[in-house]
Amino acid sequence: MSKKKEISEIPERMEGEREDANERQTITHGYYSSRPKTFDTMLGGYTQVHDADIQESSQLLQSIFKQSNGKLGSSNCLELGCGVGRVTKHLLSRYFDHIDINDLLEDYCQQTRSLFEDDEEKIDQSFVCSIGALELNSFPKYDVIWAQWVLGYLDGDDLVKLLRKLKVTLKKNGLVIIKDNCVANGQEPEFDPDDQYYVRSGEQFYDIAHRAGFTVVKDQRSKLKQIVRELLPIRIFILAVK
Numbered sequence: 509m510s511k512k513k514e515i516s517e518i519p520e521r522m523e524g525e526r527e528d529a530n531e532r533q534t535i536t537h538g539y540y541s542s543r544p545k546t547f548d549t550m551l552g553g554y555t556q557v558h559d560a561d562i563q564e565s566s567q568l569l570q571s572i573f574k575q576s577n578g579k580l581g582s583s584n585c586l587e588l589g590c591g592v593g594r595v596t597k598h599l600l601s602r603y604f605d606h607i608d609i610n611d612l613l614e615d616y617c618q619q620t621r622s623l624f625e626d627d628e629e630k631i632d633q634s635f636v637c638s639i640g641a642l643e644l645n646s647f648p649k650y651d652v653i654w655a656q657w658v659l660g661y662l663d664g665d666d667l668v669k670l671l672r673k674l675k676v677t678l679k680k681n682g683l684v685i686i687k688d689n690c691v692a693n694g695q696e697p698e699f700d701p702d703d704q705y706y707v708r709s710g711e712q713f714y715d716i717a718h719r720a721g722f723t724v725v726k727d728q729r730s731k732l733k734q735i736v737r738e739l740l741p742i743r744i745f746i747l748a749v750k
């Protein structure tokens with residue numbers, strides 16, 4: 509009789525996934541740099557979900573600010589994998605005074621910054637590197653760290669290391685917000701060899717969060733799949749330091 513695998517036993521290395529993180533990044537870099545710098549590229553060809561995505565995330569931010577009764581600040585945000593600034597401009601800039609941005613591609617960080625020429629204070633630092641190589645100051649700076657469709661570029665162990673690094677940069681009551689594709693619990697993870705993106709299950713996200721010293725304070729299913737049925741299920745996890 510087969511035995512239910514413990515989460516930590518589920519192999520994270522997938523067919524077509526390069527073992528070496530640098531090799532994976534080279535493929536990811538090539539994938540994005542050979543495509544137009546558009547929302548369509550950021551959304552895998554489903555540009556029609558942009559407005560609903562922003563609206564849903566905006567409602568979520570409003571509700572967590574309200575629930576926090578003023579404890580969650582709105583001065584500094586860090587966005588991982590900012591791409592062409594789709595979320596930076598249309599969501600985060602409406603809620604935070606200053607945003608630090610990160611992306612693997614320098615062009616993307618530049619394009620994102622260029623969206624704020626009339627508000628130069630909005631974008632503070634740009635970190636052009638893999639999320640796995642981020643070097644952040646360890647003083648608490650961020651109220652919110654936003655990671656949308658980017659954490660699948662790291663394997664599980666590297667993601668735990670990243671979250672541990674992020675933990676010390678969060679202010680008291682600060683939150684990490686993850687919006688990502690998610691396979692159903694117990695279902696095989698998915699992997700896209702074209703850009704080396706790994707789609708985890710909710711169980712795997714919980715396990716990674718706990719290993720890094722976070723607790724999942726909110727887990728919301730996105731409505732975007734109701735707009736485009738071919739999309740994978742999308743979930744939003746809000747993590748607070750344990």
Ligand SMILES: C[S@@+](CC[C@H](N)C(=O)[O-])C[C@H]1O[C@@H](n2cnc3c(N)ncnc32)[C@H](O)[C@@H]1O
Binds near residue numbers: 533612616
């Ligand atoms: C699917 S796009 C999402 C962009 C943006 N979050 C959005 O929702 O519009 C993924 C982004 O992650 C960036 N990326 C890929 N690998 C990365 C890595 N290892 N570290 C940081 N950014 C990465 C890509 O360059 C791309 O901009």
